[in-house]
Amino acid sequence: MEKLSLSFYKRKNVLQVARELLGKVIVTKWDNVVTSARIVETEAYAGITDKASHAYGSRRTNRNEIMYAHGGVAYVYLCYGIHHLFNVVTNAEEIPHAILIRAGEPVEGVETMLKRTAKKKWDHTLTRGPGNLSKALGIYTHHSGLSLNDGEHLLIMDDGFRYKRSEIAASPRIGVDYAGKDALLPYRFYIKGNPYVSGKPK
DNA sequence: CGACCGATCGTCT
DNA sequence: GACGATCGGTCGA
Numbered sequence: 001m002e003k004l005s006l007s008f009y010k011r012k013n014v015l016q017v018a019r020e021l022l023g024k025v026i027v028t029k030w031d032n033v034v035t036s037a038r039i040v041e042t043e044a045y046a047g048i049t050d051k052a053s054h055a056y057g058s059r060r061t062n063r064n065e066i067m068y069a070h071g072g073v074a075y076v077y078l079c080y081g082i083h084h085l086f087n088v089v090t091n092a093e094e095i096p097h098a099i100l101i102r103a104g105e106p107v108e109g110v111e112t113m114l115k116r117t118a119k120k121k122w123d124h125t126l127t128r129g130p131g132n133l134s135k136a137l138g139i140y141t142h143h144s145g146l147s148l149n150d151g152e153h154l155l156i157m158d159d160g161f162r163y164k165r166s167e168i169a170a171s172p173r174i175g176v177d178y179a180g181k182d183a184l185l186p187y188r189f190y191i192k193g194n195p196y197v198s199g200k201p202k
Numbered sequence: 203c204g205a206c207c208g209a210t211c212g213t214c215t
Numbered sequence: 216g217a218c219g220a221t222c223g224g225t226c227g228a
Binding site for chain 3 (some may be wrong): 043045052053054077078079080081082083085087100102125129130131132173174175176178179198
């Protein structure tokens, strides 16, 4: 069980990093309360040429400024006024690549997750979808900019677990119809048949 | 099932 | 002033 190195995040191929994040474990520790989840669904956002990305056309605003940091920090933003979506920034400084973590399966702290999400029972909706996952892990927009490599509050760990290549599938990204042709790119990666994966099963 | 809708607010035009 | 990288509920077939 070791945290991912900075060099893991700083690599240039955001698609490869998005694939490799599958099976890794996000750990949060707020006020000494630990929750964690194994990643089963990710989406890559490939910077200034990707119409679906917040950084398309080199767009640079207060909200997305952190995307231009070096790989290995968190980019969290508010979606629909309700959901706090957690992204991992990748690549070098000034290259705004990011990976949206869309779903995980709970590993540790299910009781805490149930409390945070106000759910009564542990089922696959607990950490299914980016909004639910962030809520269960207690990740909010004010955590944007946190390093995933320093400190102990927000980490991604490698515990040696590996999904087989045959268990991983790719598809177009969800909810990015506005991106025209780029909406069709197979930049979403997920574990086939995993009940925590969002979207319609196929 | 699928289609639709309301919630809710920071961000950008 | 319009609109989301969403979610969960409702309604009708």
